[in-house]
């Protein structure tokens with residue numbers, strides 16, 4: 001007798017019945033870039049379809065995000081108030097602090113995650129304080145704690161440290177608890193690799209390092225066991241959600257972590273992964289909707305619970321169209 005797996009692929013209904021992985025808008029976090037000024041909506045050249053928003057235009061953008069059923073955003077501040085130690089990151093009246101306040105005032109139900117890192121605020125573009133060309137870990141952690149507390153004070157629901165310093169999750173947890181922000185969650189960039197796929201973001205956030213690279217703090221992409229150790233540490237230190245970044249070239253890491261730990265996993269579909277698809281679509285080489293859905297479903301299939309992607313709005317829209325009878329999507 002011939003075994004016939006094709007029986008379960010025979011038509012739309014049968015395929016839907018046995019489908020193992022589903023994505024909904026509720027799985028998505030939408031990253032956004034905030035700049036100073038008023039009325040700003042500037043497309044980022046390295047990331048077509050992604051914009052710099054001032055706080056007022058950000059609020060308008062969020063009306064649509066909420067209407068699409070996306071539950072959370074991740075905010076990045078782009079400012080020219082930079083100095084050697086990135087002190088703007090804990091200015092109570094800083095750009096992100098004001099943005100968080102404004103967003104929570106207008107949309108209290110929307111989850112606001114704030115990226116905590118120094119690279120958008122340091123004049124040299126590194127994620128930490130520098131002395132004699134070295135990134136100082138513990139001195140950096142102190143500043144990150146101050147930044148996290150000030151974002152929590154402004155109303156952030158989730159603090160997302162992306163710096164990769166050692167011990168920062170524990171320090172941030174302790175600092176926030178001491179100030180009464182026990183309900184603010186930590187989504188830690190736990191397995192963050194030193195990746196070429198961040199370069200469009202660095203243009204968007206004006207955060208490229210002015211010398212050297214990030215290899216003394218971000219992970220070597222040849223390593224997998226190290227990712228497990230990093231995640232283990234972050235869980236011990238108090239992370240509520242852990243993250244793998246980038247996503248597509250690291251599906252094995254997501255999968256391994258999914259087998260090892262019982263904690264929500266976020267996969268960051270980063271700027272370079274976004275830009276690659278955009279560029280191929282512009283050339284007419286890929287079908288955007290099909291390519292994007294295949295990529296993000298693969299992240300969920302690997303074990304991610306949450307997908308952070310610049311495609312969030314498109315995905316939510318496509319999923320909605322599907323609900324109205326277009327059959328091609330998952």
Ligand code: PBG
Pocket residue numbers: 115117119127162163197198199200201202269270271272
């Ligand atoms: C800040 C940070 C970066 C990204 C998220 N947070 C850049 C970097 O580490 O160089 C990258 C996000 C993306 O590429 O979409 N440290």
